[in-house]
Amino acid sequence: MLPTTSADLIPGDLIQLDHQATTPCHPLVVQAMKPWWEQEWGNASSRQHRLGLTAAAAVASARHRLASHLGVEDDELIFTSGATEANNLALLGHARARAKAEGRCGHVITLATEHHAVLDPMHQLQREGFALTVLRPQDNGLIDADMLNDVLRDDTQMVSVMAANNEIGVVQPLRALADLCRSRGITLHTDAAQAFGHLRLNRDELGCDLISLSAHKLNGPKGIGALVKRRGVSIQPLFWGGGQEQELRPGTLPVPLIVGFAAAADLAHADLETWQQQLTLLRDRLWQGLKSRHPQLEMNGAHQPRLAHNLNITIADVSGVRLHRCLKRSLACSSGSACSRGEPSHVLQAIGRSRREAEASLRLSLGRTTTAAEIDRAVDVISACINQLHGS
Structure with a gap:
């Protein structure tokens, strides 16, 4: 058991970054x-x-x-x-x-x-x-x-x-x-x-x-x-x-x-083009914020062509189970498909990730309700968990 979770580290409402699993009905x-x-x-x-x-x-x-x-x-x-x-x-x-x-x-x-x-x-x-x-x-x-x-x-x-x-x-x-x-x-x-x-x-x-x-x-x-x-x-x-x-x-x-x-x-x-531009800016803000704090992070999949609302990252040298346990009270995200049956992502393994790396990966997917403030909070939450798991 971890002594704290990201909810203790970064207070606030649950940040919704799992819009590729499903979206709220408009x-x-x-x-x-x-x-x-x-x-x-x-x-x-x-x-x-x-x-x-x-x-x-x-x-x-x-x-x-x-x-x-x-x-x-x-x-x-x-x-x-x-x-x-x-x-x-x-x-x-x-x-x-x-x-x-x-x-x-x-x-x-x-x-x-x-x-x-x-x-x-x-x-x-x-x-x-x-x-x-x-x-x-x-x-x-x-x-x-x-x-x-x-x-x-x-x-x-x-x-x-x-x-x-x-x-x-x-x-x-x-x-x-x-x-x-x-x-x-x-x-x-x-x-x-x-x-x-x-x-x-x-x-x-x-x-x-x-x-x-x-x-x-x-x-x-x-x-x-x-x-x-x-x-x-x-x-x-x-x-x-x-x-x-x-x-x-x-x-x-x-x-x-x-x-x-x-x-x-x-x-x-x-307003498809307008929203795609906005989501691209937010997605890149999320990636750059995380990468600047943790240069070892790796993006999964080509940067382009890519859906504007998708970011998938692997966090080296951490336990996937502990990572998701740390995040779950503050951040809604996933390590793979919502239909993955609890197994490590077959997609990530098919592109060369090990089982351990697949387990320690995050699919972060944005939606119409995502704000810049939530992105900044997500960077803080994920960074705090990474630091905690690395013992920083």
Whole structure:
């Protein structure tokens, strides 16, 4: 047991620097959803009366607004419960459909730094008979078209590469990867849960065939996401019943959540560049403040291209358990994905960090509510803990 914690060292309210795990629902998003929980509570599939028709119109409006942010047609956007379901529908659904059409299970590729919501479905495909390559990126977390080209095979059917990494924030060169995939007739999927609402994403500029999205990473509600599917890309449903969402994702549509998703996307895109500039300044202030006090700190992942609100650092020669115990009463952050199952980050280990180093790493992710004063307090809190653990 440590005799003190950072709460004793640096008093004050909990500093929230875990916005890549989830974000607070924006007050305007809550306001937009409110009528659809109470007065307008109809089922969007019930077209025989006003309540149902009003709900269906709200879903159509939300779908159109979300599609417009991505440069796609309305019917190319399929609502899901979140990016995890969208990933499963894209990867399992497309691979199975393509294997059926081609008469064989082919080869699929992903990165060792992907979220488990991609890695786990890919390993399920491997159990079903698909050949799987898990590509290790460079130590900065990035890959390039040459690296991908080196592992392509004549039977490669699908590649999945995250747009922006959920732990180290690096932004992959999807356009170059897409050009390579298209030249070989390979389907490209991207998990864009961390990128949508933080980067401007246009499907045709990215070149992706399948894109997974989530609302709760951009100040929207939890429990709603979407899969963007290019026309002509075949998918088998994962379950059946009801026929909603082009019979690819049946079930009663959660109208309030869909309305909230569109409202959050509208808000994010209305001032996207301004907020990204502000978050970049705050993120760099955090990094420079920590680095000036502790020159031994190392940043994980390329400095650019990187999400503006992400900083991932490794603190050498400290116990990760003791570090997080020291921080937890003053600072909300993580050592990896919120879905990491308590294990040291597989992302950091894939880019060359040891298990011990991965445990002694911090993912610090900023949000719309983050202030300069909180950044300065975070520098003090983290620095105090490092000094305490080093016995200074």
